[in-house]
Amino acid sequence: MEEITYHSTVEASGKRRWLYPLLRKGAFYKYRSIVSYVLLIFLFAAPFIKLNGHQFMMFNIIERKFILFGQVFWPQDFFIFVLAMLLVLISIVLFTIAFGRVFCGWICPQTIFLEMVFRKIEVWIEGEPLARKKLDEGEWNQDKIIKKTVKHFLFLLISFLISNTFLAYIIGSDNLISIMIEPIQLHWVGFISIWIFTFVFYLVFSQLRELVCIVACPYGRLQGVMLDKNSLVVAYNYIRGEPRGKLKKGDAESHLGDCVDCNLCVAVCPTGIDIRKGTQLECVNCTACIDACDSVMDKIHKPRKLIGFYSEEMIVNHHQPTFTLRMKAYSLIIVAMIAVLSYFLLSRKDVDVTLLRAGGMLYQEQPGGYISNLYNAELTNKTVYPMNIEIVPEDKNQKITWIQAAPKIEKESTVKVTFFVLLPEKSIHQRKTNVVLLVKQNDKIINKVKTNFLGPVN
Numbered sequence: 001m002e003e004i005t006y007h008s009t010v011e012a013s014g015k016r017r018w019l020y021p022l023l024r025k026g027a028f029y030k031y032r033s034i035v036s037y038v039l040l041i042f043l044f045a046a047p048f049i050k051l052n053g054h055q056f057m058m059f060n061i062i063e064r065k066f067i068l069f070g071q072v073f074w075p076q077d078f079f080i081f082v083l084a085m086l087l088v089l090i091s092i093v094l095f096t097i098a099f100g101r102v103f104c105g106w107i108c109p110q111t112i113f114l115e116m117v118f119r120k121i122e123v124w125i126e127g128e129p130l131a132r133k134k135l136d137e138g139e140w141n142q143d144k145i146i147k148k149t150v151k152h153f154l155f156l157l158i159s160f161l162i163s164n165t166f167l168a169y170i171i172g173s174d175n176l177i178s179i180m181i182e183p184i185q186l187h188w189v190g191f192i193s194i195w196i197f198t199f200v201f202y203l204v205f206s207q208l209r210e211l212v213c214i215v216a217c218p219y220g221r222l223q224g225v226m227l228d229k230n231s232l233v234v235a236y237n238y239i240r241g242e243p244r245g246k247l248k249k250g251d252a253e254s255h256l257g258d259c260v261d262c263n264l265c266v267a268v269c270p271t272g273i274d275i276r277k278g279t280q281l282e283c284v285n286c287t288a289c290i291d292a293c294d295s296v297m298d299k300i301h302k303p304r305k306l307i308g309f310y311s312e313e314m315i316v317n318h319h320q321p322t323f324t325l326r327m328k329a330y331s332l333i334i335v336a337m338i339a340v341l342s343y344f345l346l347s348r349k350d351v352d353v354t355l356l357r358a359g360g361m362l363y364q365e366q367p368g369g370y371i372s373n374l375y376n377a378e379l380t381n382k383t384v385y386p387m388n389i390e391i392v393p394e395d396k397n398q399k400i401t402w403i404q405a406a407p408k409i410e411k412e413s414t415v416k417v418t419f420f421v422l423l424p425e426k427s428i429h430q431r432k433t434n435v436v437l438l439v440k441q442n443d444k445i446i447n448k449v450k451t452n453f454l455g456p457v458n
Helices: 027-048 075-099 102-106 108-126 131-137 143-171 173-181 188-208 211-218 219-226 289-298 314-315 325-346
Strands: 057-060 064-067 072-073 235-236 307-310 351-357 364-366 370-382 391-395 399-402 416-426 432-441 445-455
Touching: 027 057, 027 102, 027 108, 027 143, 027 173, 027 289, 057 143, 057 364, 072 143, 072 399, 075 102, 075 219, 075 325, 075 351, 102 108, 102 219, 108 131, 108 143, 108 188, 108 211, 131 143, 143 173, 143 188, 173 188, 173 235, 188 211, 219 325, 289 307, 307 314, 364 416, 370 445, 391 399, 416 432
Parallel strands: none
Antiparallel strands: 057 064, 064 072, 235 307, 351 370, 364 370, 370 416, 391 432, 399 416, 432 445
16 A cells, blocks of 8 residues: 655644754754854844945835845836846855755744744753653643743744834834834834734744745745756765664674664754655755764764765765756856846936926927927935035037926935926927936036937928
């Protein structure tokens, strides 16, 4: 009869199987901890760091204002922001092709918070896996009530901190501080949002946990499409390990592989899989099984890396990792996108100008032999400083007459202006004439715009 297998987090009855992963520290765990703490410090600090007068990073979807490393991207710059996000996505794809789902195990905030923060609190309060499982299955007594209350209070407290930080990325740290120190009635929406996000994060890290990676996140499913036989992933060297069997003292049988079937690699897995069954979408390449297996190999005096970073080619044919054609193609795409993105970033202007000739109007004849066109312009100041703007024609024979005074643009704001552009009638030789206008601040050219001038044909 064919063996029926069940999901790592689902019992045969269909109920959810809660996981109680064992915590075992090793070389990879140490490196993961360092990476995690650096990323956590950056995550909590970035919204409160100012650079060039701007928040270091902000993603204000409501106002369509995005800040990356102190550089502000307004709706007019949205294509640059999209290009940057595409570059990140393609880089992740390339990284996945080369190294599997390492992003999930080492960089993803979900994994970092769950394994490096919430799981450690749980172990600290409730103990090792057997103790935690026994506590969950036991009756509600004084010990259980105290431990569960303390644990979930700390979970809520950390979720509250995450929620505030998350909101600081969206509405800005200054607005967040205003919500904290000013009366609640002035910021009902912000106050309610903080607590909604708090309970969402609390439910994610206290209840959903690994289901976010296994069920909700699409990246794990895409991994199967991205990987090939040359991809380096956390894998079990079945050539060396099989056939597995228990090691007995004084047993000299040579037909057994190096795997002693201790199941420690399963016990430490945060998603509950058996890595010895091959690459699975639940594997987040956290390397916990590598550390666990290495500790066993040390005890039985066998070489390390029975579980390690391997490709199928390395295991079967003993080939060294290669830079495949697919990796080269993605690398070229990334280089090209970096070049394009760099060009747009370097060519960004402090003042963005949208210039349109007034619709439905023909040219006007003006005294002194001039022909005029009416223009509407929208000027956006992307800096944190107010600007006095002057617009002048590049051709000194041309003139500008303002309907209102030359504009002053406040920081991070937009103004709309209307003005006439006048050309000498004798200089017009065709129906449409190209006109170049210079945008100046303190006699310094900060932008240049081109437009068409409609005139009579002489």
